[in-house]
Amino acid sequence: MSDAKFFQRGKVHDLRAELTSEKKDPRYQLKKVAMKKVVANMTMGNDMSPLYKEVIACMGIPDIDVKKMVYLFLINYARARAEIANLAVNGFEDDVNDPNPLIRAMAIRTMGYIYVDRVIDSLIDPLRHCLRDRDPYVRKTSAMAVLKLSMFDRSIVEEERFLDMLKDLLADSNPSVVANAVAALTEISERSPHIKLKLNMKIANKLITALNECNEWGQIYILESLMYVTPQESVDAETVIERILPRLQHGNSGVVLVAIKVINYMMNYVAQKETLEPILRKLSPPLVTLLTSGPEVQYITLRNIQLLLQRWPTILQNQLRAFFCKYDDPIYVKLAKLEVILSLTTEENARIVLTELTEYATEIDVDFVRKAVRSIGRIAIKIELAADRCVRALLDLIQTKVNYVVQEAIIVIRDVFRKYPNRYESIIATLCENLDTLDEPEARAAMIWIIGQYADRIDNSDEVLDKFLDSFLDDPAEVQLALLTAVVKLFIMRPTAGQDLVPKVLKWATEEVDSPDIRDRGFIYWRLLSTDPEMARTIVLSDKPEISAEGEKLDMSLLEELVLQIGSLSSIYRKPPTAFIPFAKRRVLGQAPALTRLTIAAPPVSRLPRTNSSTASQSLSKQTGAQQQQQQQQQQNPQQGSEPSVPTSLRNSSTQLSSSMLDMGSGGMAGLSNPYINDITPGPMLNNDAMLIDLMSMEDEDEAADGGAAINSGGMVGFNANFGMSGLNMAGLNMAGMGSTTNSSQAPDSQVLNSAFDAAGLDALSKMPTSSSSLPRGIGSPSPAPEMMRQFTSSFDLAAAAAAVTAASANSNSHVSGTGSGLANSSNSQAFDPFQQQQSQVSPFSVPSSMGSSAFTSAFSPTSSGFNALASASSPFDTSSQITPISANPLLNSSFSAAAANPATSTTISNSAAKNPSANPLSLQKEVDELTAKMFNSSMLNAYSSTTIVTSVSGSSSNGNGDNNGNYSNSGNNNMHAGSQFGNNSSNASMSPAPYVPSQKVLLDAQQTQGLEILGTFARRNGKIQMEMSFVNKSGIAISDFAIQFNKNTYGLMPGAPLSIGTVLPMNSVEVSLPLVTAGPTMLMQPLNNIQIAIKCTAGIFYFQTQYSLHILLEENAQSDQGTFLRMWKSTPDDMQSAHTVQNLRFSSIEDVRNKLNMNNVFTVAQRIVGNAMHFYTNSKLSTDGSLFYSEIKIASNLQLAVISTKSTNTQLIPLYQKAIEDICTAF
């Protein structure tokens, strides 16, 4: 009997004829054949739904085969066409009352599949009967039908008390019924937001008793439900474990894995380690046995073993050989086995493992081979005793000359070099034989790193690098970064060999390459080399942070969650189910007095101790103990007064930090090449070795500073969030850490530290400050600024200005410079200001060019290029004549002129002189001498700048004597922040809410205005818009007769009062708060919040433009109610919506979010918690034209990341509005 003949396309009308044929068909054979054709066509995807009338007519045929086919047809088509289902209702009603239990059950089962109102309605009553049917088969089918019903409409199940009936079924005499009822209850609670399944020990015991009588699937459902038992006492957990241990012998791998899951869950509640050990011993054999199942189950088992091994490092000891790969294992099994092998490798068995891995490295599958080679490298790093043998094995593999093996081997050897410096350099020669075969970026980068690192030991390193340089511009960024660093190392180690290469590569890096990372690094090197080669040497060639093999470890909380998901997809992907299942609930360990979370430590010999922060800091402290001492001294210095503190200590520490940063792209990325995190999908927490280590070095600093104030994870999060940023930003970050270190000596509060991290963690690309922002402040502050920092700072800004650096680098400038001032201002808390300034600046970088062409050009320097204009605008201490040639083409100056850096130095000196009138003139002079001497010694000084130095020194010392103090801008700062939340840096820097006021930025700088510098910002206080400005007179003569005029702008902002400033004396500053009104003439500006302002005074008329944050236009008391919000949200079309992601929020609590937003007239209508996020629904109203904004702000539970979706009828304004919210959210 063959049905295959039905597998051909049938025409609907032919089939209809067959179904309705009047031929004699006493045994319904013809009908059956016709139905088979229909079902076959359905399977092939042909639409058979037009036949529904005829098919339903067959429902009455008393033949069970025909009936089953009709049911199948109904399940397939009824949903799409409700009328089909409606016709069938009568047939169903007959069937649910059929005396045959099989038919009753089938009807109930089928009706549950058909999600059509009428069918569901007519299901409810029979279902209630069937749940109490005397036949267990009907009851178990009905239990499932309840679940189906709840998926259709949850409320029906609750209203009709089906849940209670399900609960009653838990006590049913038939184990199959119990199992299905349990399964249904479990899933209903998984999907329902408000039903939570909780089983007590009594029910649990009953269920476990039923286990013995269930079929295998029922056992799985019951075991699964035991996850909803929270044992209150240790003995409860032990009982459960004991009673389900026999399940480990079950032949169904599903049962075994779910039993392991329950046992693992219960083990968290066991009080005594002694109880755990025998249990653990019993877990190993079943796991190994599962490896004899089908390959798919093997794969699942292996993935889970990885999790269990991390949770219980002692299981599966001595089982290593069971994981050796068979030749014909499927590739996924092989790869998973390899991971387990690596985890099980210890000092004792490293040799066997190595032999095995070497064997794998000759197999055919490329992925497998690569992973095997990489594993050898990991073992070298993980087990020091095996390192020699690993390196030998790798060398042997390189000798095979198989292309991908060689490349992979070189990548891991790079890591080995990192881990064990000065041990295996003898093999470099062998490596160098294979230069030509390297075509993959990672391998090339690794090789280049090696050459750079050992440039002094490789005779022809310059030739080799030169060869690599041939394709520099075509190489991917990874290789370019490596080349850049390597060439610089070469130059530092062997100046003669590198002197031809360095200018070439620096020029390419800074001018030809698009990647901001590379340009930034290029600039750093360039400045470093041109400023102080000795310094460059210490920075570039400093010790690298150690790398470890711990990167493969999962985060502990994630691990805990995943162990509760053993056997599931989530355990395979190593992702919490919430990451890929929309409705999934998190599974956590229920709180109970018995919750112990015991762990059993790994045997000490078999594993390296985890390199945690304390060990890292210890090891570091050995290296840099001297530095720390210096730092501690330096911590105290700021307290003693604003004396210029010992700059060397900072220099050293920055050396250390920046070196790790500079090398990050090559050697430092060792952690990134870690293949063990997750090779299927990216792991949720790609914790990077190098990153962590970097963080540790910061921590270390922190400990040195305030005697062990612990960093909390907030800082870590900020750090991780920043992961994708360029090395430069990391520099910013590191230095920010240092800045806060200084602060914390006064207020040792980890929060301060965190916020510093967060500040540094600003997303580089989302914010584009004009590079001028931080400089004036750095200058203005009465600071003992360590000159190293200062040089960095100012040279950076010059660099930025000079070669049209992109936003990213400009941003990192601000980071660095911000830190500079942070270090400087340890006495008055302005460490964070620059960040804030930078947030307030919204002008995108395209603006300068438009500015250049605008009417305001005249206000700027006469250079034609927009960027140059900006450059000069942003360098208040430069005369334009000085800056222009440098910025025009700094690299033409192939002898690495220090010119660019010199102005910076000069500023430093003048600063320290000017700001410290009380300082001992002798020591001051001494420092200046030192500096000058250094400059001269560096032999790259050009005459130009030396004059600058001399003049500024003399000028400033005279100033210092003449004026009482030079901290004009400092007083300004204090005033400016008088009303704001960060008036001091005490431990509650976590802010009390106040309206958001962007910090003042430079509107006009002293160069364009013959010495008048204007800083300003816009604020809204008590419903009034204000422009708060500081006028700083840097010229020699008094300036007076101020007047201000606004050009027409989008919202008609204009001064509400004349500018009432009298005379500003030389070297003095005046603060003014100018009330603004929105009654002026309007004109559409681009961007909309742009505003052009003219200021007239005795020094002349100055024009400038700036942008305000939109929040100053938001109306008070505009809060709408939820109803309005919902109505407006729904009525606003989606195309008027836009979403925006904000990182690095600065909130201390959810409360804080609300307050801050409210304070700035972004009113919270409602808030709710959705999964891990807090959703705020907010509205705002523009006071000028009444535009309404409705937003949904989702804030992640760590208060770090927000997604703002905004709807408004005024779509043009949405970006500005969101930007304003972002600024509010990220401000301190």
Next chain:
Amino acid sequence: MISAVFIYNQKGEVLISRLYRHDVKRSIADVFRVHTISSPTASRSPVTTLGSTSFLHIRYDNLWLCAVCKNNTNAALVFEFLYRLLGLCVSYFGRFDEESVKNNFVLIYELLDEVLDFGYPQNIEVDTLKLYVTTESVKSAVEPQRVTMQATGLTTWRRADIYYKKNEAFVDVIESVNLILSAKGTCLRADVQGQIVMRSFLSGMPECKFGLNDKLVLDREQKHSGAGRECVEIADCQFHQCVRLGRFDTDRTISFIPPDGEFELMRYRTTENVNLPFKVLPVVREVGKLCVEYEVLVKSNFSQKLAATNMVVRVPTPQAATKCRIKVTVGKAKYIPEENMIVWRISRFQGLQEASLTAVADLVHMTKPTVWSRPPICLDFQVLMFTASGLLVRFLKVFEKSDYQSVKWVRYMTKAGSYEIRI
């Protein structure tokens, strides 16, 4: 749980499509075809997740069985279900291929409706299902109530009314030896996976007890009897669901009511004291670039009274090999170029014997020299009445109300699992 089950043929055409939940549509079948079946990296993972939809598949004889899930399902359960479904089809139609699926598609739909309810596997016992999911030729005359009791009852795997004139039980102990021997001759891994397959033709509801020379059991007994006997240390074992696990856990008794006919009673694993039935001493030399020389010596390592049958030794050759000159002392050897190996067949290999193969493979000169990955030599064989683990059945007792006499037969067989000798 499982939202849909599809069966595809080799080309990716849907042969069977059954949706269980409304969170997927029929069109999801195409997604799997596009992403997995037609993808060159098809077999890189048995689990594919796209968005929130997961596809778990197994392959069998050019067919793809795929289960679609929308939640964080128990993956092991899904695969076990798919294996079981496959077994079910095989026992219904004798085989499982495209033709048999097409021939029986209505029946498969009926089975799928029965074995999965809303994606939850229900009873998949062939014996019970055959009572009420029937092919047309076999009509079941059993009363529905009996069927339902059977399908939900305590022993879903057995009907109560079985009667045999002659009550017999056959026990097959089948062991697969897995070996990985390194090129230097050290044993990297040797273990035995044993299977005890029982064919029971017993009337009524027989209560069986089964005993092995398992070390744990014997240890306990020795305390009483003091007799020293050969015993085997079983690393781990798993049982058919008919075995009462609770009993086994407390006193290591294997007691059960067997299903009718053939079933796998238990699976076990031993890693200690494995008697390897064959020793292989290979010498493989790459002479220059144009020639590989082989000397493979195979020794049998079991009693002279026994013999291995269907022995096959597969000796790999490089891809560049053009021809092979082979000499063997026993059996026949042939070079099979498409598989890159020499296949040496020995129909009967007596215990404590030796056989050798010498061969020279000539290689063609390749423009681009590739390194030969040197796959292992693989052995295939069967040895009757020999167990590599040393396991023996000590007793099988059958108790039944009617107290009939039963005849029991035991057979032992050792075969090659993955018996690999690296070269």
